[in-house]
Amino acid sequence: MDQDPSGSPAVGTVDAAVVDLLGVLAYGELTAFIRMAADCDLAPTLSLKSQMGQLATTDYLQYQQLAEHMRGRGIDPEAAMAPFVAPIASFHERTRPRGWLEGLVKAYVGDGIAKDFYREMSGFVDEQTQAVMQSALDDAGHADFVVQIVRDSIRTDRTAAGRLALWGRRLLGEALSQAQAVAVERDAMAALLVGGGVDLGEVGQMFTRLTDNHQRRMTRMGLDS
C-alpha cells in the first residue's frame, strides 16, 4: 500500500472501535442502498421512483466514501463490515415494507436515525473520520419529500395513519434492539462511548435523544407516536 500523504495512522494503530464504527456505518449505507432501490419498484409514479432512487444512490455514494476512507487507512472494508452483516440483515428482514407508504416511512425514519447516530458518534472519533462522517450529514434534506407525501396520504386515509404510526414504532424498536445486540457483541465500539469519558447515564441520555428525535420526525409526518 502507498504511503498515505496525510500521515494517517498505519494499520494496527487505528482504534478497533473506530474500525467497528466505520464498518457498521458502511454496511448500513450499503444495505440501505439495496433496500431503498428495491423499494423504488413500489413507487406509484415515475417521479417518486426517481426521488427514491436519489436517496438510494446517495447512500451508495456515502458507502463508497467510507470504504475509500478505510482503504486509505489500511483498513479492509469487507473485514470491518463483516460483523454487522447479520444484525443489519436481521433488521431489514424484520422490517420489510408491505407497500409504498411503509417503504417511504422506513426511508425517512431510517435516514433520520442513521444521521442522529452519525452526529452522536462523530464526537468520539479522530478528525479524518469526523470529516467523512460529516459529509454524510451534509447530504441532509433528500428525504424531506417524504413528509408531504405521507401527510397527504393520511389526510384521505385515517386507517393508514394508525398503521404507519405503529410501523414507525416498530422500526425504532427493531433498530434499538439490533443496536443493543451489536453493543453486547462488540466490546470495542461500546467502549468507544464509555471509554471516551462518557458514563452510562450519558449513554442512556443518548438513547433518549435518539428516541425524542424519532418522535419529532413522526410528528412531522403527521403520525402520532
Add this chain to the structure above:
Amino acid sequence: MDQDPSGSPAVGTVDAAVVDLLGVLAYGELTAFIRMAADCDLAPTLSLKSQMGQLATTDYLQYQQLAEHMRGRGIDPEAAMAPFVAPIASFHERTRPRGWLEGLVKAYVGDGIAKDFYREMSGFVDEQTQAVMQSALDDAGHADFVVQIVRDSIRTDRTAAGRLALWGRRLLGEALSQAQAVAVERDAMAALLVGGGVDLGEVGQMFTRLTDNHQRRMTRMGLDS
C-alpha cells in the same frame, strides 16, 4: 422556466424523435439501476455486492444527467419516459435472473447492448444530446469485473456454461423483440433512423452490428453463443 443560456431550442421545436430517444434511454437507466441494485442481494460476497452497487449507481447517475438535460430543454422527463414503461418492464419481467451468475451476465450483456445503442444513435441527434449520451459511453469499464468472475465460475462448472450461454441468447432475443415492439409503436423514433438518411438496409446492418458485439461479449466471458 428560465431562459436556457446555451440557446437550446424551446419546447415544441425539439424533435419528437429526440424526446422519444431521451425517454427510452432515461427509463432504461432508471430501471437498470433498480434491477441491478436488487441483484446486489444475490451477490455472494461483500466485495461483489459493492461492485454490483457501483454499476447500479452509475446507471442512476446517468439517468439523472439525462433527466436534467431534458428539463433544461423544456422536456418533461416523466412524459418522455411514460411510453417505454411497459416494454422495459416486460423485458425485465421476462428476464428475471434466477441466481447471482445470471444477474451478473445480465448486467454485463445489458450494459453492452445499451452502450452499443447509445453509440449507434448518437450520430442522429443534436450536439447537446450527443454530449449527454457520450458521458454514458465514457463510463465504460465498470462492468469488466464480470468477465473474470464468469470465466472462473464456468471453469469449475461446465453445466453453468451451457445454461449461461442460453441465458445470453435469451437476453438478446428479449431485448430485440422489445426494441421491435417499440419501433412499431413509436413512429418518430423509427423515423429518426430512416429519416436521417438511413435506408432500411442500413438499419438491418445496425442490428447485425448489435448482434455481433453481443457475440463478442459472450465469447469474452467464455460463453459460446
